[in-house]
Amino acid sequence: MNERLPTGIDVLDRTLSGGIPAGSIVALVAAPASQSELLLYELTVPRETLYLTTERSAEAVRDAFERTDAPAGTPDIEQVTGEAPLDGAGRLVETLPRKSTLIVDPVDPLERCEPARYRRFMNALQTAMVNTGSVAVLHCLSGCSTPSGRDRTEYMADVVFSLETRVAGESIENRLAVPKFRGGRALSETIKLELGDRVRVDTSRDIA
Template structure:
């Protein structure tokens, strides 16, 4: 099983080089957080098919253009990222069509999963099974952006099928915004024993500031 860089150097160090190929990764976050920065970094180390279910393709492309170069593979430039909008009423078929044609070792981003979770449970479960099979066949990874407070029972199915879960927790106090990344689930690797404190501004880095009670 090959290990694929995430595009975030600190995560790659924690995970011994990156994520196992064939993994379905779920990034859980608050809608008002800077989680899009993490998704952006995941898209950069290798060829990526980026499917947006809510925002326009132009809006996503603009953010990706501003994001700078990847930290992931040291190649000095980003691999090709193709951004497409899905059918707003029924995105499942669009996602599966793209997954079935995923380049070898590529990343598939689904941003965000809520419109897909709105399907009935049986269809959604079949979708996740087929998605995982396509990603495994390509030896790539799928990154599913999932906002907290999502669609009830189907969110449980999303997390059950996921191989890796990143849980970004954002806390706002009177003086600062604190982001902690928790990894409670990691098939094929070791989950983090402690939260990882991140600084999310216009990039992703480790926050070395001390917590003051």
């Protein structure tokens, strides 16, 4: 069995037989207005993390980590900007320590780059994850303007987390699906989550 790296989120680690296989790329697909950042915060807890921000400034992300009540690590936060974001991201990926976590938040600007260059980046990313025994988490926003490279991201990812958030009556319901899991077993059912001060299983009963 491949070595598993814990996510730091108990409910996921139990469900995924200990965590994510080392060397994997994970696509976390979620709406911009969801609490998906809470998942990202907790993913920084178990081990050294390189956090690449492509939209917000590095200062804004550091401030968010300082203000959150959720469990969070102390990642190395770097901003990827400019006309060649793939080049900047690629150089930073080369600095990744062994058995660490890489987060790209969000990956959308990279997915909008020229298709052949994005494909090369994804292949190089996969090689880097395997060589370092690390895990990469690509935060994919599922808004109105999905980037052209999204299909490639989900195809090349080893694991896909799909977070669906909807308003149900007076409450907000979050369900996490894992439709794809190379090196393991995809989940046949969604996990109902409570995203408050941390990620928990929502034990409230569904009402038809």
